[in-house]
Amino acid sequence: MRIAVTGGAGFIGSHLVYKLISLGHTVIVIDDLRHGLRSNVPEKAGFVMLDIKSSAISEIIERGAFDCIIHLAAQTRVDISIENPRKDAGSNIMGTVNILECAKKYGVKRVIFASTAAVYGDPPIQDLPLEELHSRQPLSFYGLSKMTAEAYFELYHQIFGLEYIIFRFANVYGERAEVDDEGGVINIFAKKTANNLPIYIYGDGSQSRDYIYVGDIVNGIVAALQTKHVNEVYNLSTGQEVTLCEILNILRHISGQTLTPVYKESRSGDIYRSVLSNEKAHQLLSWHPYMTLENGLARTYQYFLDISQLETASQYGGDL
Numbered sequence: 192m193r194i195a196v197t198g199g200a201g202f203i204g205s206h207l208v209y210k211l212i213s214l215g216h217t218v219i220v221i222d223d224l225r226h227g228l229r230s231n232v233p234e235k236a237g238f239v240m241l242d243i244k245s246s247a248i249s250e251i252i253e254r255g256a257f258d259c260i261i262h263l264a265a266q267t268r269v270d271i272s273i274e275n276p277r278k279d280a281g282s283n284i285m286g287t288v289n290i291l292e293c294a295k296k297y298g299v300k301r302v303i304f305a306s307t308a309a310v311y312g313d314p315p316i317q318d319l320p321l322e323e324l325h326s327r328q329p330l331s332f333y334g335l336s337k338m339t340a341e342a343y344f345e346l347y348h349q350i351f352g353l354e355y356i357i358f359r360f361a362n363v364y365g366e367r368a369e370v371d372d373e374g375g376v377i378n379i380f381a382k383k384t385a386n387n388l389p390i391y392i393y394g395d396g397s398q399s400r401d402y403i404y405v406g407d408i409v410n411g412i413v414a415a416l417q418t419k420h421v422n423e424v425y426n427l428s429t430g431q432e433v434t435l436c437e438i439l440n441i442l443r444h445i446s447g448q449t450l451t452p453v454y455k456e457s458r459s460g461d462i463y464r465s466v467l468s469n470e471k472a473h474q475l476l477s478w479h480p481y482m483t484l485e486n487g488l489a490r491t492y493q494y495f496l497d498i499s500q501l502e503t504a505s506q507y508g509g510d511l
């Protein structure tokens with residue numbers, strides 16, 4: 192297939208592009224590198240440095256004659272969306288509409304979209320694990336802009352017949368993650384452990400999330416390329432709740448360190464528990480997450496450890 196990946200120089204996008212290339216697809220990455228890295232993109236993939244809001248996207252989509260666009264490029268930080276809703280909406284709503292408009296105009300068959308668990312907000316605990324039909328009440332402009340973009344996909348299908356698949360990712364972790372991103376705690380804890388920095392826990396550490404390894408997200412997107420179950424929304428998650436204390440314990444085991452966290456007062460507005468049902472993706476896409484938390488965390492920790500050792504080596508002129 193001929194596939195365009197917006198945001199393909201970022202964390203999830205780069206893992207996806209490597210996988211698509213290995214499967215024999217022709218891939219063009221569209222990314223303005225505001226957050227991603229050119230070095231994340233494999234040599235075999237084409238690369239266009241462009242903002243998804245740009246009118247020049249039209250020409251790229253026309254020339255590319257793509258079978259599918261996988262739309263990952265986004266403003267991904269909740270805090271930035273609160274500080275600067277205009278910036279967030281620019282990328283996540285106007286950028287998405289630009290991609291959809293070009294897809295419609297140049298006959299792209301299918302567009303796959305990265306949405307987020309943040310669209311659900313903080314629902315009552317008895318509703319967990321959340322299914323896709325659960326009401327959406329985002330608590331941030333990031334959640335709102337993704338929810339709005341989802342609605343554009345649904346209407347582009349209704350009005351123009353454009354095929355879509357929307358994925359709501361849980362918290363994604365793994366190699367190449369940025370620690371300020373949505374995936375959050377696992378990436379932060381793994382990096383701090385690798386760098387011998389103190390770990391802070393806001394609250395008592397019993398708050399939970401659904402952490403999914405990036406390779407499992409990639410497999411879900413790949414399953415969406417061929418499926419007949421289109422024009423659907425799927426959670427991509429493990430369906431398992433994991434607490435901060437459990438993550439710390441696994442990291443202690445992996446790193447051999449004692450890891451005594453510094454406990455701080457819980458932050459207002461933090462969601463206490465979160466977990467998404469993955470039953471629909473399992474049933475319709477035959478997708479299932481394969482990575483155990485122990486192995487995924489070990490890989491993530493090793494990645495940050497390797498970087499930290501490289502940085503130390505370069506400080507000492509390569510002699511360690």
Ligand SMILES: NC(=O)c1ccc[n+]([C@@H]2O[C@H](COP(=O)([O-])OP(=O)(O)OC[C@H]3O[C@@H](n4cnc5c(N)ncnc54)[C@H](O)[C@@H]3O)[C@@H](O)[C@H]2O)c1
Pocket residue numbers: 197198199200201202203204221222223224225226227228241242243244262263264265266267282286305306307308359360361362363364369372373374375
């Ligand atoms: N990481 C997570 O835990 C998580 C969870 C839920 C949803 N998501 C969604 O998955 C997608 C990928 O997230 P990620 O974690 O890989 O983030 P990332 O920041 O690593 O990747 C996003 C990429 O998009 C690019 N980009 C951003 N705005 C752009 C613009 N206007 N024009 C062109 N390129 C632009 C960035 O340079 C970056 O390379 C995002 O849509 C995000 O909202 C991520």
